[in-house]
Amino acid sequence: MKDTLKKYLFEDRSLRIQTVNLSQTWQETLAHQTYHPVLRNLLGELSAAAVLLASNIKFDGSLVLQLQGDGPIALIVVECNQHLQLRATIKTRQEFVIKDTDNLQSLLNANKQGRFIVVLDPNNRQEGQQAYQGIVPLTGDTVADVLSLYMKSSEQLETHLYLAANENKATGLLLQKLPYTGGQSIDQEVADNSWERATMLTQTTKPEEQLSIDEDTLIHRLFWEESLIAYPAQDVSWFCSCSRERVADMLKMLGADEVESILAEQNKITVACDFCGKPYVFDTIDSAKLFLPDQSANESLQKH
Incomplete structure (x- = not known):
């Protein structure tokens, strides 16, 4: 209801x-x-x-x-x-x-x-x-x-x-x-x-x-x-405007070196929305796809 x-x-x-x-x-x-x-x-x-x-x-x-x-x-x-x-x-x-x-x-x-x-x-x-x-x-x-x-x-x-x-x-x-x-x-x-x-x-x-x-x-x-x-x-x-795509964009802004450093420590990256608390998890494969040069990476990310 x-x-x-x-x-x-x-x-x-x-x-x-x-x-x-x-x-x-x-x-x-x-x-x-x-x-x-x-x-x-x-x-x-x-x-x-x-x-x-x-x-x-x-x-x-x-x-x-x-x-x-x-x-x-x-x-x-x-x-x-x-x-x-x-x-x-x-x-x-x-x-x-x-x-x-x-x-x-x-x-x-x-x-x-x-x-x-x-x-x-x-x-x-x-x-x-x-x-x-x-x-x-x-x-x-x-x-x-x-x-x-x-x-x-x-x-x-x-x-x-x-x-x-x-x-x-x-x-x-x-x-x-x-x-x-x-x-x-x-x-x-x-x-x-x-x-x-x-x-x-x-x-x-x-x-x-x-x-x-x-x-x-x-x-x-x-x-x-x-x-x-x-x-x-x-x-x-x-309704909350957070999304996996927005978190991915934020991680891209950090740069590949910073993302790799976090992965080396934690094996994954977990980002929770500051507003609603929803967690978004990126493993090693997800993180690598962020920095692929073509658009297929984004399509794959959305389906993952």
Whole structure:
């Protein structure tokens, strides 16, 4: 069953509700990585949040969420593009020991130097054009706290996020008040009442509940008395741009002498993707083919 993001509007169109289920995508995220459960769950929550936020950005490119820390975690990066294709990784400092009691602040902001960065990176940037970056301090005990504060301060959008993750699933629920433009389509008093009601309903949501039931059931439990406008579900999937061919190109850049030196020590060359951790192994024959002068070497490499 495919992972999906689902969107709803309140009948008065004053607020949006979104859910995302990352099960297969989450398993692919973890396929080549082994994380402490605290790190794994933190990465899962940020991954679910990235999909929820990226789905509301209308542009050709990627939303990148970065948490930079001065503690056990050096960097967390989650990227989600306009097709809701996701990739995510964590870089840790080996001198630290991760504890079961660690949280966002102890892992990333122990010395108050942690930062949360939102990047909007268009696919076809013009020469000299920079990706948009929004930087905010790491205020709050959870990913949801940090992101809700960012949405309110930087985007002027009241937003509540409910995120949860374990070894099987990452999931998220977003509640967001839509801007009031002063037109006749949304009555301000009605909109305020809807927001207050919806906020009270979603505040009952617990991570254990999100992880134990499906998102459709959760929406029904929370909003069974409301009239919601449902939109078609959108597929979510894992995607990393690493490939054997890219690793081969990198080894070619090292040069034949350097490659032979590594082989002399290790009998093979193993390169893991910096992002997803997928390993690529080149034995003596594979490495020799890299430096053959004709194109048949590349064809043989791809088939190996």
